[in-house]
Amino acid sequence: MSAFVDWLSSPVVLAAIWAMVKAVIILLGLVLSAAWMIWLERRLLALWQDRYGPNRIGPFGLGQVIADMIKIFFKEDWTPPFVDKATFILAPLIAMSMMMLGFLFVPITPTWGVSSADLGMLFFFAIGGLAVYAVMLGGWASNSKYSLLGGLRSTAQTISYEVFMGLSLMGVVMQAGTFNLREIVEYQQQNVWFIVPQFIGFCVWSLAAVAVTHRTPFDLPEAESELAAGYHTEYSGMKFGMFFVGEYVGIVMVSGLTVALFFGGWEGPFWTEKIPFVWFAIKCLFFMSSFILLRAALPRPRYDHMMSAAWKVCLPLSLINLLVTGAIVLWNHGA
Amino acid sequence: MELLFYVAAAIALLSTALVVTSPNPVHALLYLVLSLLAVATTFFTLGAPFAGVLQVIVYAGAILVLFVFVVMMLNLGRRTTEQERIWLSPVAAAGPAILATVLLFMLGRVIMPDTTLTAAGLKTITAKDVGIILYGPYLLAVELASMLLLAGLVAAYHLGKSEQ
Numbered sequence: 001m002s003a004f005v006d007w008l009s010s011p012v013v014l015a016a017i018w019a020m021v022k023a024v025i026i027l028l029g030l031v032l033s034a035a036w037m038i039w040l041e042r043r044l045l046a047l048w049q050d051r052y053g054p055n056r057i058g059p060f061g062l063g064q065v066i067a068d069m070i071k072i073f074f075k076e077d078w079t080p081p082f083v084d085k086a087t088f089i090l091a092p093l094i095a096m097s098m099m100m101l102g103f104l105f106v107p108i109t110p111t112w113g114v115s116s117a118d119l120g121m122l123f124f125f126a127i128g129g130l131a132v133y134a135v136m137l138g139g140w141a142s143n144s145k146y147s148l149l150g151g152l153r154s155t156a157q158t159i160s161y162e163v164f165m166g167l168s169l170m171g172v173v174m175q176a177g178t179f180n181l182r183e184i185v186e187y188q189q190q191n192v193w194f195i196v197p198q199f200i201g202f203c204v205w206s207l208a209a210v211a212v213t214h215r216t217p218f219d220l221p222e223a224e225s226e227l228a229a230g231y232h233t234e235y236s237g238m239k240f241g242m243f244f245v246g247e248y249v250g251i252v253m254v255s256g257l258t259v260a261l262f263f264g265g266w267e268g269p270f271w272t273e274k275i276p277f278v279w280f281a282i283k284c285l286f287f288m289s290s291f292i293l294l295r296a297a298l299p300r301p302r303y304d305h306m307m308s309a310a311w312k313v314c315l316p317l318s319l320i321n322l323l324v325t326g327a328i329v330l331w332n333h334g335a
Numbered sequence: 336m337e338l339l340f341y342v343a344a345a346i347a348l349l350s351t352a353l354v355v356t357s358p359n360p361v362h363a364l365l366y367l368v369l370s371l372l373a374v375a376t377t378f379f380t381l382g383a384p385f386a387g388v389l390q391v392i393v394y395a396g397a398i399l400v401l402f403v404f405v406v407m408m409l410n411l412g413r414r415t416t417e418q419e420r421i422w423l424s425p426v427a428a429a430g431p432a433i434l435a436t437v438l439l440f441m442l443g444r445v446i447m448p449d450t451t452l453t454a455a456g457l458k459t460i461t462a463k464d465v466g467i468i469l470y471g472p473y474l475l476a477v478e479l480a481s482m483l484l485l486a487g488l489v490a491a492y493h494l495g496k497s498e499q
Contacts, residue, residue, distance in 0.1 A: 084361070086362070087362070117384075118384070119385060119462065122388040122462075125392050125396075126392045126396060129392050129395065129397060129400070130391070130395060130396055132396070133400070133403070136404070137365075137403075140361060140403075140407045148407070152408070155400060159397065159400060159401075
């Protein structure tokens with residue numbers, strides 16, 4: 001027994017336990033802020049459309065999220081008889097877990113962050129690639145025309161936008177010389193935020209980020225006027241809830257990545273050492289709100305317009321950005 | 336790391352077997368995705384994280400997505416599943432199974448501990464190492480591969496062009 005206590009109190013094990021506790025706290029924070037974002041979205045949309053929005057439950061209507069969650073937990077979780085059961089259940093699990101995994105590599109403050117793997121950014125691309133399966137399988141397993149069409153659209157959209165999502169970030173990787181997100185943030189704090197030298201990269205990345213999270217104006221996979229609810233038409237109860245919350249987790253994750261990649265992470269104009277988390281949270285909140293503003297401001301484009309914008313504008317732009325950045329980096333290194 | 340390697344390898348073997356035996360094409364493809372992920376994990380344990388991540392991005396995240404995409408569009412219903420069940424009869428499977436067992440035996444002979452083999456995973460291969468090798472000794476191969484891809488791109492454009 002005492003040997004076990006000794007083992008448990010050794011510094012290595014304590015550090016491992018502390019790291020796990022931190023990871024769980026970050027996970028909880030991520031999911032809670034994603035759920036809270038549903039309220040934020042409804043309130044902000046209402047504000048911009050000259051309405052009140054949900055303001056009845058709790059202060060400012062903050063309790064609305066809790067009420068909604070209770071409701072969705074107790075709804076009947078109905079699996080239609082015509083679906084492919086195993087894949088039907090698998091799809092929402094992938095949707096939510098992949099978006100949560102993406103947050104693994106976002107450095108929050110100098111000491112907080114789940115993982116600072118050397119290939120962090122590549123891991124994010126891998127996870128983004130696997131997230132496609134959620135909508136695709138959801139659409140196929142539902143065995144309904146609306147779902148299948150939504151799934152097909154979404155797959156084509158996500159694959160196209162993933163191509164230059166990767167390419168747009170390669171400029172950042174070249175300049176910083178690493179795939180490690182924490183080192184990218186530190187590089188920006190010593191030099192300049194990447195929004196300045198990599199402005200084109202940022203423009204392409206933000207388009208791709210909106211497309212990958214399936215948000216308006218790129219929410220054609222679930223365009224309700226054409227496809228009922230798209231790939232999640234047949235879903236109900238908590239399975240639908242996982243698709244729904246997964247989308248918001250994706251927004252928080254992508255905002256965190258944008259802050260880390262282009263806006264210097266936790267660095268602020270003053271007190272960077274004292275309140276790094278506050279700066280990170282403020283920047284994150286700004287990008288989360290811009291997602292909502294986009295939804296409030298822009299109509300949905302036609303599907304073929306969206307695809308040709310991807311291949312004819314964004315892809316050449318990111319390739320040119322890649323070439324120019326490469327040339328400048330080589331020039332500066334005197335090669 | 337060793338335990339992780341064996342677990343991942345076992346998952347890869349099992350899911351690859353399920354790819355062959357699963358009668359539903361989409362389920363078979365999903366097992367293939369799982370198998371690729373497991374192989375990526377073995378790459379990690381062997382000290383090649385870059386190859387592992389690329390395996391996930393390129394194979395599991397892009398190529399297999401296209402496979403599943405096409406199979407989804409074919410709308411293979413219950414009839415295909417039945418057909419697959421009939422085709423995979425024990426009699427038909429016996430011949431290939433015997434041949435594969437012989438190969439497995441040979442493989443086992445090769446990886447026996449007494450044979451001399453270069454050990455994998457003695458050092459970690461980073462993205463930089465891969466890049467230096469690709470643009471050093473293998474530059475010609477990279478250029479040739481890019482020519483091949485360009486040819487494929489032109490051909491795909493030609494086939495996809497609508498008739499005026």
